Amino acid sequence: MTIKTLHKLTAGLAIAMVFSSCVKDENSYGYEYMPDMYRSPAPEAYVDYGEVRTWKTDTSLTNKQSAKLPPLGTIPFSGNNVDANYSLPYKRLPSKAMIGTHGLTSLEYNDGDYEASVADANPMPLYESNVAKGKVLYDRFCDHCHGEKGAGDGKVANHDAINPPADAFTKPDGQMFYSITYGKGVMGAHKSQLNQKERWQVINYIKSMNGATVMPDPINKTSGGAGNGKKSSIEDDFSADALVSSLTALAQETAEDANHTSEHSLNLDHLVFATGSANLDMAMSQSTLDGLVSFMKATDKNIEFDGYTDNTGDADANLTLSQLRADAVKAYLVGNGIDASRIEAKGYGSANPKADNATEEGRAQNRRTEVKIK
Numbered sequence: 001m002t003i004k005t006l007h008k009l010t011a012g013l014a015i016a017m018v019f020s021s022c023v024k025d026e027n028s029y030g031y032e033y034m035p036d037m038y039r040s041p042a043p044e045a046y047v048d049y050g051e052v053r054t055w056k057t058d059t060s061l062t063n064k065q066s067a068k069l070p071p072l073g074t075i076p077f078s079g080n081n082v083d084a085n086y087s088l089p090y091k092r093l094p095s096k097a098m099i100g101t102h103g104l105t106s107l108e109y110n111d112g113d114y115e116a117s118v119a120d121a122n123p124m125p126l127y128e129s130n131v132a133k134g135k136v137l138y139d140r141f142c143d144h145c146h147g148e149k150g151a152g153d154g155k156v157a158n159h160d161a162i163n164p165p166a167d168a169f170t171k172p173d174g175q176m177f178y179s180i181t182y183g184k185g186v187m188g189a190h191k192s193q194l195n196q197k198e199r200w201q202v203i204n205y206i207k208s209m210n211g212a213t214v215m216p217d218p219i220n221k222t223s224g225g226a227g228n229g230k231k232s233s234i235e236d237d238f239s240a241d242a243l244v245s246s247l248t249a250l251a252q253e254t255a256e257d258a259n260h261t262s263e264h265s266l267n268l269d270h271l272v273f274a275t276g277s278a279n280l281d282m283a284m285s286q287s288t289l290d291g292l293v294s295f296m297k298a299t300d301k302n303i304e305f306d307g308y309t310d311n312t313g314d315a316d317a318n319l320t321l322s323q324l325r326a327d328a329v330k331a332y333l334v335g336n337g338i339d340a341s342r343i344e345a346k347g348y349g350s351a352n353p354k355a356d357n358a359t360e361e362g363r364a365q366n367r368r369t370e371v372k373i374k
């Protein structure tokens with residue numbers, strides 16, 4: 001075979017491919033020789049798998065459900081470890097009835113969990129910020145069926161047999177959470193639209209709609225000082241320099257008490273975190289952080305941060321939060337040139353309360369970050 005014949009053959013083959021990819025049906029995009037290169041084989045919510053895998057030949061694979069639930073146990077990324085706690089998989093399973101109403105298959109079921117959900121408590125305090133977020137979500141996801149006041153008279157109610165009962169919002173929190181998660185009757189599951197935290201926030205909004213008293217957000221500063229003589233001197237004249245003097249005095253006190261007859265610590269009163277998170281409010285906390293950095297640069301002593309919370313909410317979450325807050329202060333110092341080995345960060349959750357957790361004032365005192373010189 002000459003090179004010329006080979007060229008002719010190749011050209012002929014190319015032309016044949018070009019024409020064979022054209023079909024008469026003008027709505028068809030023709031033959032695809034490598035479908036996987038045009039269509040992502042990755043799991044995607046709105047993709048027809050009959051088409052991806054076998055190019056319309058296998059109808060058993062055709063996807064009838066549009067948006068799919070995320071795989072069981074998926075933890076949404078929220079960029080914040082504390083939020084992730086709220087987003088851990090919900091422990092209750094849907095009831096079997098949902099196969100009929102929601103077309104769900106290959107999930108585990110537990111028919112008793114709807115009743116058991118009554119016992120689930122709302123971990124999100126009824127704070128203004130939670131209620132405000134809940135309202136945004138309610139307006140977006142629930143208002144059109146349940147109506148502005150929850151009377152079941154939303155825009156689409158009374159159409160297509162969607163009639164949310166007027167007493168839907170009288171259920172216990174836990175049961176509302178269950179139904180929002182998995183849906184009920186014609187109400188679809190909201191598990192894939194709202195994470196756990198958001199579902200509880202919607203419930204907070206529903207409760208405020210029902211007349212529950214909403215609390216103002218606590219100023220979540222690590223306040224305190226009860227029983228700590230240092231507090232007033234810091235507050236009278238607070239600056240990074242004032243903190244350095246207090247820390248120097250604390251170091252002196254600690255060194256003099258060689259037998260450790262008493263605890264020597266200082267509350268960082270002006271260190272402020274965003275509510276429920278370990279994000280430092282830099283505008284409020286800058287002087288404290290500057291003071292800590294200056295002190296550490298001027299001394300060769302080591303330091304310890306102890307994070308504490310009040311006793312509201314989940315104990316494990318509080319422990320995590322207090323640790324993350326102590327870690328956040330440490331991270332700031334390390335980021336500013338202090339050797340990590342000189343700083344210890346410990347989270348104690350709601351342990352060692354300084355004041356009575358029964359009052360808001362007491363709880364505010366118990367949320368604190370203490371510093372010790374070693």
Ligand code: HEC
Pocket residue numbers: 138141142143144145146162163164165168169171175176177179180184185186187188190202
């Ligand atoms: C498509 C309309 C629709 C949407 C959207 C909708 N619901 Fe519903 N909801 C219903 C209907 C209908 C029922 C009654 C279901 C039944 O009892 O069969 C219901 C019931 C409920 C119940 C009572 C559940 C129970 O256990 O008896 C709660 C609580 C609830 N909805 C909350 C919400 C929240 C919160 C949202 C927004 C995140 C929401 N719903 C979105 C239609 C809707």
